[in-house]
Amino acid sequence: MSDSRSGTRVAIVDDMTIYNASAQKQQLLDALAVHDEIEIDLSAVAEIDTAGIQLLILVKREASRLGKRAVLVAHSAAVREVVDFFNLAASFGDPMLIPAREG
Structure with a gap:
């Protein structure tokens, strides 16, 4: 996690599955x-x-409820695929940049 006074970047390093969701x-x-x-x-x-x-x-x-911002960045291919499958990109409102070359 990298901090600045008003904001921070939180890197999710594990899979976002039911096994890790609570932590x-x-x-x-x-x-x-x-x-x-x-x-x-x-x-x-x-x-x-x-x-x-x-x-x-x-x-x-x-x-949103707290009048703050949570921004999703650097979407992995797995995240992009699931967000696309559930048609949530517009709901999240964050740009999803697709790298020119993956792999």
């Missing part, structure tokens, strides 16, 4: 409690299931 929820909500804006770096997420998607929705909703 990740606490990590993200703790960061949101301290900072006005958090960037959630999803570049290392190799697998994401519905628990992970629910967590991202929760954090975005909680940030």
Whole structure:
């Protein structure tokens, strides 16, 4: 996690699955409690299931409720695929940049 005064970047380094959701929820909500804006770096997420998607929705909703921002950045291929499958890109409102070459 890298910090600045008003914001922080939280790198998710494990899969966003039901097995990790509880710990990740606490990590993200703790960061949101301290900072006005958090960037959630999803570049290392190799697998994401519905628990992970629910967590991202929760954090975005909680940030909005508190008048803060949670921004999803550096979406991995796995995250892009699931966000696309559930047609959530517009709901999240964050740009999803697709690298010119993956792999």
